[in-house]
Amino acid sequence: MRPISRARLATNRQSYRAESTVFARVENYGTVAVGYGVPYSIEHLEGESWVEAPESPKGPWILPLLLNPPGFSGRCNGFLVPPEMAAGNYRVVKEVMFGLLRPAVRKTLTAEFQVIP
Numbered sequence: 001m002r003p004i005s006r007a008r009l010a011t012n013r014q015s016y017r018a019e020s021t022v023f024a025r026v027e028n029y030g031t032v033a034v035g036y037g038v039p040y041s042i043e044h045l046e047g048e049s050w051v052e053a054p055e056s057p058k059g060p061w062i063l064p065l066l067l068n069p070p071g072f073s074g075r076c077n078g079f080l081v082p083p084e085m086a087a088g089n090y091r092v093v094k095e096v097m098f099g100l101l102r103p104a105v106r107k108t109l110t111a112e113f114q115v116i117p
Contacts, residue, residue, distance in 0.1 A: 005098035006030035007068070009109035012076075015116045018083040023076040024092040024111050028068040035067050035104070036096040040077050043110075045089040055085050087117050 007030060012023040028034045042056040057079065068074045079092065091112045097104040 003032045003099065004030040005032055005034075005105060005107070007034045007096060007098075007107075007109060009092060009094050009111040010073075011092065011111045011113050013113070015114040016081050017116055018081050018085060020081055022079040022081060022092065022113055024079070024094070025076045026066075026068055026074040026094065026096060026109065028070055028072055028074075030098070031070050032099050033067055033069055034074075034096050034098055035065055036074070036094060037065065038062055038077070040079075040092055040094045042079060043091050043093055044086075045091075050091065053085070053090060055082050081115055085115050087115050089114055 007026055007028045009024055010027050016022055026034055026036055039061045042053045043050040044053040066074055091110045094109050096109055097106045099105055
């Protein structure tokens with residue numbers, strides 16, 4: 001059987017208000033393990049381009065390697081929406097890698113959400 005590298009980044013809701021928490025986690029739907037770290041970023045849609053939001057966390061980060069076996073979901077990252085964050089379209093961005101025992105394939109996963117007034 002050919003290995004299947006399929007994962008997604010999922011949030012617990014589609015929209016959030018100030019001072020609520022966006023929870024995002026890596027879900028592995030493939031047949032190979034997905035590895036990733038704790039770091040993530042938040043991007044804001046400006047026109048047709050995604051740019052890093054000023055509110056995006058900058059660390060410091062702990063640096064363990066987290067691993068999702070096939071069919072499993074990982075631990076959640078939590079991002080508290082600050083009161084000054086403008087309403088609009090945002091996304092969580094996280095780097096992952098597939099196939100830790102062979103040359104790893106890196107991929108960027110994203111999950112979109114809205115900040116509403």
